[in-house]
Amino acid sequence: MAAKPNPKQKQxxxxxxxxxxxxxxxxxxxxxxxxxxxxxxxxxxxxPLAGPVxxxxxxxxxxxxxxxxxxxxxxxxxxxxxxYEKICATAQVAVAFGSTARIxxxxxxxxxxxxxARAVKALPVxxxxxFVDGNMKIDCGCDCxxxxxxxxxxxxxxxxxxxxxxxxDRLMTRLGQAFPGYGFERHMGYGVPAHVAALDRLGxxxxxxxxxxxxxxxxxxxxxxxxxxxxxxxxx
Numbered sequence: 001m002a003a004k005p006n007p008k009q010k011q012x013x014x015x016x017x018x019x020x021x022x023x024x025x026x027x028x029x030x031x032x033x034x035x036x037x038x039x040x041x042x043x044x045x046x047x048p049l050a051g052p053v054x055x056x057x058x059x060x061x062x063x064x065x066x067x068x069x070x071x072x073x074x075x076x077x078x079x080x081x082x083x084y085e086k087i088c089a090t091a092q093v094a095v096a097f098g099s100t101a102r103i104x105x106x107x108x109x110x111x112x113x114x115x116x117a118r119a120v121k122a123l124p125v126x127x128x129x130x131f132v133d134g135n136m137k138i139d140c141g142c143d144c145x146x147x148x149x150x151x152x153x154x155x156x157x158x159x160x161x162x163x164x165x166x167x168x169d170r171l172m173t174r175l176g177q178a179f180p181g182y183g184f185e186r187h188m189g190y191g192v193p194a195h196v197a198a199l200d201r202l203g204x205x206x207x208x209x210x211x212x213x214x215x216x217x218x219x220x221x222x223x224x225x226x227x228x229x230x231x232x233x234x235x236x
Contacts, residue, residue: 020152021068021069021070021158022069022070022071022151022152022153022154022155022157022158023153023154023155024060024062024065024155024156026131026153026154027040027060027062027131027154027155027156028062030129031062035128035129036128037059037092037123037125037126037127037128038059038127038128038129038130038131038156039057039058039059039092039120039123039127039129039130039131039156039160040057040058040060040130040131040132040133040150040154040155040156040157040158040159040160041055041056041057041058041116041119041120041130041131041132041133041138041140041157041160042055042056042072042116042132042133042150042151042157042158042160042161042164043055043056043112043115043116043133043164044056044072044161044164044165044167044168045164045168045188045189046108046109046112047190047191048188048189048190048191048209049189049190049191049195049199049208049209049212049214049215050100050172050175050182050184050189050195050205050207050208050209050215051100051168051171051172051175051184051188051189051207052097052098052099052100052103052115052168052171053097053098053103053108053111053112053115054095054096054097054098054115054164054165054167054168054171055095055096055097055098055112055115055116055118055119055160055164056093056094056095056096056119056160056161056163056164056167057093057094057095057116057119057120057122057123057127057130057160058087058091058092058093058156058159058160058163059091059092059093059123059125059127059156060087060090060091060155060156060159061090061091064090064091065090065155066083066086066087066090066159068083069083069155069158069159069162070152070158071151071152071158071161072151072158072161072162072164072165072166073151073161073165074152075162077169080162080165080166080169081166083159083162084162084163084166087159087162087163088163091159092123092124092125093123093163094119094120094122094123094124095119095122095163095164095167096115096116096118096119096122097115098111098112098114098115099111100206100207100208100209100210102114103209103211104209104210104211107211108209108211109136113136113138113139116132116138116140117138117139117140119160120138120140120141120142121140121141126141126142127140127142128142128143129142129143129144129145130142130143130144130145131144131145131147131150131154131156131157132144132145132146132147132150132157133146133147133149133150133151133157133160133161134146134147134148134150135148168188169188172184172185172188172189173185175189175207179205179207181198181201181202182195182198182199182202182205183195183198189207191212191214196214199214199215199218200218203218203222204218204219
């Protein structure tokens with residue numbers, strides 16, 4: 001005899017709930033214990049071939065939390081810009097940059113963690129607790145909790161992710177104006193086919209990460225052909 005379907009199970013399968021947004025619950029729990037200020041921090045730009053990694057730290061005002069906070073990757077550019085303005089108008093905010101030189105020297109993970117710690121220390125107020133996106137704590141001079149997918153769960157981290165993303169996108173747009181032909185203003189330095197083609201055509205800029213494979217390969221190709229190029233342009 002066939003088993004009867006479970007109505008509750010069927011209902012759960014058909015249920016189509018929207019993706020939950022980050023909340024202020026963890027910050028509120030800490031606040032109720034007398035812990036304050038509380039910061040969230042996140043970074044943008046680990047993966048690109050060019051430009052710095054940008055970290056942001058944000059202490060939200062519990063009475064003026066901007067509506068619509070979410071992981072910056074889930075928002076379009078217009079929504080991010082609007083929320084960026086609201087966050088900066090209502091919260092304590094700081095940013096820090098891990099340069100391409102630091103990335104090439106230390107590696108992208110260490111440069112990111114350094115920038116996150118610098119952003120926290122640059123806040124106008126010194127937090128007692130910091131929530132950081134990911135699985136690694138940072139050395140920020142106070143209690144720190146690493147939260148995997150924190151930008152999708154915790155309001156303060158979501159706010160920091162928006163600040164970091166908008167700040168970096170604005171910077172890459174300016175680099176796109178200063179270095180035409182690479183398309184930084186469109187792909188923000190990520191290794192899309194158009195960017196790799198521009199690398200082959202134009203060569204790396206001072207803002208490219210030499211330790212990243214596509215850039216390193218292009219530099220190696222230039223070094224391999226350097227003797228012929230020099231011989232061809234030197235006067236006889």
